[in-house]
Amino acid sequence: MRNEFCRAMVDLAADESFVFLTGDLGFQALEPLQQALGDRFINAGVAEQNMVAVAAGLAASGMSPWVYSIAPFLYARPFEQIRNDVCLHSLPVRLVGNGGGYAYGVMGATHHALEDYGALLCLPALRAFVPAFNSDVSTIIAHLSADRSYPAYLRLGRDEAPPSLLAPDYAAWRRLVPGAGPAMVAVGPLAGSLAGALAELTPDQRPDLWLLSELPPTYIPADLLESILRSRDLIVVEEHAAHGGAGEMLAAQLLRLGAAPARFTHRSALGYPSGRYGSQRFHRQECGLDADSILALVKRLAASPPGSA
């Protein structure tokens, strides 16, 4: 998604209030943006605390700053600057973290972002966006460029849509695969991989797969709610820690609505169960987040419908 991101940013270059700050990342990816922006492309160096506070100062002066780094360096190191300088003042700073979840794979644990949106969404007014498909990126960016009323975090990953899937137009919620099985919600790119794998299931077993791309979810679509009430079974899958993740947000929302399912299964990032490192795929497998594990889960759940035990 980095190339789509760069292209969408270049499209904003004519807006003179637009300023881009990077924490010394973007080599062989952001050069076109650097060229388009000239002195509004700021390499702030390896100094994320300063970079985020500078962005707050820019936003307070009427500029529209976008701040870029790899995801873990963007939300964890300068968390207090995001909290105090950006969010307390409701400044429209856009934080862009590349490589959500285990995307940086064997680079190791320090480069993973397993609690990014959970940590950030504790802060007032901030909203998080998790595009799933390349085509989502420009829509989200156009939206965030037009509506500057709140701070935002954009978690970039890799488009995982199978060739057979026509990515639907961007929306906070999208139904990716209809099914008569349990309701399933997946956050961001992972939904693409799941959509491909779930196609092999029979329609009665196949989950009703929904993709969630905006957090916190401000509503639950009526069709999804119907699916939950019908199956009484909800599976949430996200490459993020359970605590503070989308699963907990949805569970609380369903409880408030009096629409809690009889069974709630939450697949989330578990850290490093074996203490070993590998690709994003390796870590997903360890956490039961990969498509094969989710298929096995769906089959196992189908064998014992909710409330049957």
Added chain:
Amino acid sequence: MPDLTKSISSARRRLLQMHFESGVGHIGGNLSCIDMLVALLHRVVGADDEFVLSKGHSAGALYVALWSIGSLTDADLATFHGEATLLSGHPPVHGSPHIRFATGSLGHGLSLACGLALARQLQQRAGRVFCMLSDGECEEGSVWEAALFLAHRNLPVVTIVDANGLQGFGTTTEVAGLEPLAAKFESFGLRTLGVDGHDTDAFLDAMASVSGGPAVIIARTHKGGSVSFMRDRMEWHYLPMTEALYRQALAELA
């Protein structure tokens, strides 16, 4: 400058009164910078300029300096540190149009000032940004991230360090071997001047001499200012005043 001298003297007394009436501590570090804050707001910070108080624990001095220029009223100051006040113990988000940022966690203000200054540069607007830090605050790594950034980008930021030599639990020498502080800023490529922060003529001369680009003023000050029982004493980072001590302090400043 008889008027300014009078304003500073009345601000010192108003600051004591506000802290006494509210029963609030942090008076020592407020008295070390009140003279400079009043001089800055009356004589230095112009309509195109901005001021950021990075040492947020001196909010009291900032409120009184704003009172001194007529931006806050006696009624406003009477609410200081009380329930439902806009004037919290550290600068608030929406307390005064002159307070751009809520500060208090140290090491944020200089980067915020850099952002304001960078915006001026990009928007080709006139104006400078003044930022006051405490010396103990310079133990925060983010201060040096900001120093590197502002020197590299030649930003119109004038940094004033209120160097009273005392921090939360010791002197800056005991705690962190902070000296030579001026040489540290100079080594980042920043023009650095030393001045007596209680000598208003000298302070204003220093400010005039750094009119444009990035510069650092290390203002040597005394915690507690010229109040004899507070001067250079660490406990006045925290203590509220008894009525007897308040009367004595007022008498000394009269």
